Amino acid sequence: MTAPQLENTFVKLSLLDLSNYKQLHDIASEKDLIYYSPSNISTPDTLKEYVQTAVDGYYRKTTIPFIIYDKKTKTYAGSTRFGLINWNNKVLHIGWTWIGKKFQGSGLNKQMKFLMLQYAFETLLFEKVEFRIDERNIRSRKAAEKLGATLEGVLRKDTLMQDGFRRNTCCYGILKEEWPDIKKTVFNGL
Secondary structure, eight states: OOOOOOOOSSSSEOOOOOTTTGHHHHHHTTTTTTTSSSSOOSHHHHHHHHHHHHHHHTTTTOOOOEEETTTTTEEEEEEEEEEEEEEETTEEEEEEEEEEETOOOOOOOHHHHHHHHHIIIIIIOOOOEEEEEEEHHHHHHHHHHTTOOOOEEEEEEEEEEETTTTEEEEEEEEEEEEEEEHHTOOOOTO
């Protein structure tokens, strides 16, 4: 599997690996950046472990991790990935997304989600893309809904967080047959 490079005039998504992850040290150490994630990236060691896990998944063909480069500011902005890739059923998750606070609300997330959805549906020809979001993370839930994703259900107390809290996870999805309309209405003009 060759990692795609997804790119438009605003953002470039390249394979995240042990050769480039250090570009994200400063962003990863921002306070509460991934508060609603069960992962920890706040130190150089925990960030390296996080990237190593993503790289291992890439070689097992279950993830494609990306480093995000903001072309407007000419700086690295964070990370995202395709995960839990089920090649047989043609379903994958978009998630593990975190961008520095100065990039939040800039439109960068919408640009990269467009590239990822387009690749999943139009190149990989997948049937469904899912997003799994902590029920308490209202900002991310609203972002998924703005992308046209449908809330399909809530998994109760299914994920153990760093602080011992067991979170409820909201499951959102976009189906292949919904993509053309979403592309036209949500992403029109990108």
